[in-house]
Amino acid sequence: MQWSEMQRSELCLLVLSLLLPQCGSSVTPRVSFSLGSPGRALTSFLLHDVQNCTTLLLSPDHHILYVGAQDAVLVLDVRHRQGISLIRKLEWSPTEKDTEECSMKGKRVEDCANFIRVLEFLNRTHIYTCGTFAFSPRCVYIDTETLSMSQRSDEGRGRCPYDPYQPNTAIAVEGELYTATVADYRGNRPVISRHLSEAARGDLKLDDTLGWLEEPTFMRSMFVPVEEKIYFFFSEVGREYDFIDRLLVSRVAQICISDVGGQRTLQRRWTTFAKAQLLCQDDGELPYNLIQDMDILPPEQGAAPEDTLFYGVFTSQWRLKSGLSAVCVFSLGSFRSAFSGSYKVLNRDTLQWSSRLHEKIASPGECGLHNASDSALRFVKENFLTDESVRPVDKRLTLVSQHSYSHISVKRVQAANGRPYTTLFLLTVTGLIHKVVLLQTGPHIIEEIQVFKQPQTITSMKLSKDVIFIGMSGGVLSLPMANCSFYRTCAQCVLSQDPFCGWDSGRRVCAEVGRSVTTVLVQDVEQGQVDDVCVSSLTHRTLFGSHMPTAPCPPGVLVTVSLNEVVRLHCPAPSLLSRQQWERPNSRLSEELYLQLEDGSLSFVATPATLGHYLCVSVEKGFQQTMAVYQVRQNSIPISSSSNAPTQLITEHLTKPFTEHRTHPRGPPTSTFPLHTVRSVHRDRGFGKAPEGPCYLKELLIVSGLLVLCFSLLLTLLMYTVRMHCHNRTAPQPPTPPRPRGGTIEPHPKGQRSSTSSNGHLPNIPL
Numbered sequence: 001m002q003w004s005e006m007q008r009s010e011l012c013l014l015v016l017s018l019l020l021p022q023c024g025s026s027v028t029p030r031v032s033f034s035l036g037s038p039g040r041a042l043t044s045f046l047l048h049d050v051q052n053c054t055t056l057l058l059s060p061d062h063h064i065l066y067v068g069a070q071d072a073v074l075v076l077d078v079r080h081r082q083g084i085s086l087i088r089k090l091e092w093s094p095t096e097k098d099t100e101e102c103s104m105k106g107k108r109v110e111d112c113a114n115f116i117r118v119l120e121f122l123n124r125t126h127i128y129t130c131g132t133f134a135f136s137p138r139c140v141y142i143d144t145e146t147l148s149m150s151q152r153s154d155e156g157r158g159r160c161p162y163d164p165y166q167p168n169t170a171i172a173v174e175g176e177l178y179t180a181t182v183a184d185y186r187g188n189r190p191v192i193s194r195h196l197s198e199a200a201r202g203d204l205k206l207d208d209t210l211g212w213l214e215e216p217t218f219m220r221s222m223f224v225p226v227e228e229k230i231y232f233f234f235s236e237v238g239r240e241y242d243f244i245d246r247l248l249v250s251r252v253a254q255i256c257i258s259d260v261g262g263q264r265t266l267q268r269r270w271t272t273f274a275k276a277q278l279l280c281q282d283d284g285e286l287p288y289n290l291i292q293d294m295d296i297l298p299p300e301q302g303a304a305p306e307d308t309l310f311y312g313v314f315t316s317q318w319r320l321k322s323g324l325s326a327v328c329v330f331s332l333g334s335f336r337s338a339f340s341g342s343y344k345v346l347n348r349d350t351l352q353w354s355s356r357l358h359e360k361i362a363s364p365g366e367c368g369l370h371n372a373s374d375s376a377l378r379f380v381k382e383n384f385l386t387d388e389s390v391r392p393v394d395k396r397l398t399l400v401s402q403h404s405y406s407h408i409s410v411k412r413v414q415a416a417n418g419r420p421y422t423t424l425f426l427l428t429v430t431g432l433i434h435k436v437v438l439l440q441t442g443p444h445i446i447e448e449i450q451v452f453k454q455p456q457t458i459t460s461m462k463l464s465k466d467v468i469f470i471g472m473s474g475g476v477l478s479l480p481m482a483n484c485s486f487y488r489t490c491a492q493c494v495l496s497q498d499p500f501c502g503w504d505s506g507r508r509v510c511a512e513v514g515r516s517v518t519t520v521l522v523q524d525v526e527q528g529q530v531d532d533v534c535v536s537s538l539t540h541r542t543l544f545g546s547h548m549p550t551a552p553c554p555p556g557v558l559v560t561v562s563l564n565e566v567v568r569l570h571c572p573a574p575s576l577l578s579r580q581q582w583e584r585p586n587s588r589l590s591e592e593l594y595l596q597l598e599d600g601s602l603s604f605v606a607t608p609a610t611l612g613h614y615l616c617v618s619v620e621k622g623f624q625q626t627m628a629v630y631q632v633r634q635n636s637i638p639i640s641s642s643s644n645a646p647t648q649l650i651t652e653h654l655t656k657p658f659t660e661h662r663t664h665p666r667g668p669p670t671s672t673f674p675l676h677t678v679r680s681v682h683r684d685r686g687f688g689k690a691p692e693g694p695c696y697l698k699e700l701l702i703v704s705g706l707l708v709l710c711f712s713l714l715l716t717l718l719m720y721t722v723r724m725h726c727h728n729r730t731a732p733q734p735p736t737p738p739r740p741r742g743g744t745i746e747p748h749p750k751g752q753r754s755s756t757s758s759n760g761h762l763p764n765i766p767l
């Protein structure tokens with residue numbers, strides 16, 4: 001049966017709308033840990049009287065974590081992996097009078113606290129911190145030697161928002177503080193400014209010039225020393241697209257730290273402010289236009305500064321078919337070329353933006369314009385939006401996800417062979433961390449770890465050398481970047497494709513790269529091919545004549561059944577990417593008698609033909625592993641006498657030491673992960689009291705079994721089609737040619753491309 005392209009896409013849309021958000025999942029995490037899983041234990045720091053720990057600052061030696069909370073700054077000792085301890089709690093709250101005044105103005109009492117939103121090292125000995133202070137922002141110094149706050153506080157207007165729900169960003173460079181926030185009570189006067197400037201040069205800010213900022217939401221700021229520039233990342237209304245109502249766009253803006261403002265024109269204002277559109281968009285789709293977070297990755301040793309990379313997560317103003325959020329990577333080189341290129345010009349009468357046609361008087365975005373002429377500065381003041389948008393590296397999205405990512409942190413990890421791998425830590429609004437390694441073949445989600453359950457309004461994430469810190473309303477969490485010992489075999493260790501982990505064949509453990517100095521670790525981050533690297537450690541190679549490498553066999557389980565009973569055998573999945581298949585020695589599992597369920601378990605009716613041995617093999621990247629061995633035997637007690645008794649269990653000594661095992665009438669909830677060494681088998685006794693001998697029940701069963709099989713086959717086919725289609729859109733895309741300038745919004749969806757799967761089998765996503 002061959003469906004036409006049209007039918008397929010219609011069907012796909014239909015199923016998509018039915019199955020969202022499960023369908024279209026671009027990349028499935030290989031393993032998933034729910035909250036509290038022992039395999040990925042979290043260390044938490046919770047104090048009953050501390051809330052909203054949402055601003056994090058790590059000391060340069062990574063020994064101390066400063067936490068901006070509600071009415072306090074916490075100083076935490078994070079030196080030890082096993083626990084976080086409190087060094088000092090620096091209380092800083094508004095007086096009762098302040099709180100009263102705040103709530104008199106109509107604010108909720110709980111929002112009239114002091115929410116710390118700026119926490120930056122000014123120099124070796126002093127931290128500068130600002131808080132909302134009951135809708136009247138204040139700033140103080142913290143002496144990191146005496147761990148005390150200065151008595152005198154500064155006015156925090158323009159440094160910290162009034163409203164604790166307003167996003168802001170701040171960064172200190174050489175003792176001066178650069179901030180982007182709203183500078184009024186109502187929250188509609190955005191400003192990018194410099195404070196605590198050296199005496200010889202004044203503080204600077206953005207003029208209220210038309211169009212410099214258009215209702216921005218500030219996300220991040222970063223200092224790039226080679227450029228002597230600070231980059232600000234935010235989203236705002238894209239007025240240059242005035243044909244679309246309130247189209248939001250993401251921006252990167254720059255200022256030079258050497259800026260001192262103009263002498264007459266642009267006095268005490270930035271002369272180096274410029275902004276460009278950041279475009280995170282796939283061909284033929286609406287853009288992911290709302291930046292959520294950005295992190296910087298310095299160039300590799302010996303590489304040019306232009307190769308400094310910026311990793312951003314973006315969501316969309318619209319509901320996109322491909323996903324809820326995307327990761328895009330930009331290079332410093334692309335920022336440079338955008339800011340040194342041509343600029344758009346705003347016609348002040350018509351409020352229309354156009355590309356410049358007139359002569360260029362000065363170079364906007366250039367550092368060192370302070371002694372420039374008035375006409376040059378006027379030109380700079382009018383020309384601040386670059387003509388070119390900044391496009392991602394290779395003109396494609398790095399990752400598309402069905403999750404809504406809110407934070408990103410990037411780390412370059414040295415694999416066992418010394419090769420560097422870029423690893424991303426992505427936090428979703430719903431509390432999942434995705435650890436992703438970027439391979440030549442595309443992104444691979446090594447693991448998914450649930451870190452909180454209640455969605456959080458404001459969170460933050462910071463990486464130290466080997467730990468991830470998460471600040472949220474309830475406290476601070478820390479999670480090691482890897483737990484290699486979770487992988488117990490060489491195969492699992494290699495299949496994880498985790499650059500942090502390698503197999504130590506001497507000690508027979510999966511060890512952290514860099515920690516095990518004595519031996520060479522076995523690893524294949526790029527391919528995850530077990531047979532290439534684990535061969536020496538595999539002992540049992542053939543069972544049932546398999547020629548592919550297999551891991552040692554688990555002990556067998558004896559299952560006793562009555563004839564005509566429906567039997568269900570479980571098969572634990574070692575990962576969400578593995579495929580489970582069932583085998584019997586010297587016999588084929590015909591589809592008429594057997595039903596393999598979505599969770600990998602096998603269901604069939606006990607008949608003389610179906611008694612015997614069963615083996616469940618999981619296959620991942622061509623590597624086979626026996627996950628379960630069963631022997632199904634007929635209950636020796638006559639069925640009539642046991643029909644009302646609890647399930648009987650007979651243990652016998654077989655050729656292999658079979659483990660004794662109890663059946664549950666309904667069975668425990670099945671978990672596909674983590675790998676259990678003790679398997680559970682449960683039997684459905686719905687058809688229990690069938691009489692012996694020929695009867696129609698068996699036929700009925702087989703027919704209904706067939707019906708279910710047909711239906712599930714159809715469903716699988718459907719899902720497969722949809723998934724292939726969706727998978728396609730998110731598989732690594734070939735580089736696309738640059739699109740015409742300004743032509744960024746094209747809301748018509750493109751047709752399907754031909755289906756090719758990256759790994760040739762259906763990813764095993766639990767539905």
Ligand SMILES: *[C@@H]1O[C@H](CO)[C@@H](O)[C@H](O)[C@H]1NC(C)=O
Pocket residue numbers: 038039040041042480483484485486
């Ligand atoms: C790592 O995983 C192992 C095996 O599941 C577990 O025993 C151990 O506690 C885990 N360690 C951490 C730090 O999560």
Ligand SMILES: *[C@@H]1O[C@H](CO)[C@@H](O)[C@H](O)[C@H]1NC(C)=O
Pocket residue numbers: 122123124125126141
């Ligand atoms: C650090 O900054 C603080 C506040 O501006 C100042 O008092 C102190 O002297 C500075 N310390 C050093 C070592 O520069």
Ligand SMILES: *[C@@H]1O[C@H](CO)[C@@H](O)[C@H](O)[C@H]1NC(C)=O
Pocket residue numbers: 368370371
């Ligand atoms: C700008 O001009 C002032 C005086 O006019 C001079 O002192 C200063 O060195 C000049 N700065 C630069 C960077 O040329």
Ligand SMILES: CC(=O)N[C@H]1CO[C@H](CO)[C@@H](O)[C@@H]1O
Pocket residue numbers: 051052115164165457458473474
């Ligand atoms: C401003 C802010 O983030 N407030 C949050 C503080 O934490 C409580 C829960 O503990 C949230 O409800 C507030 O929204």
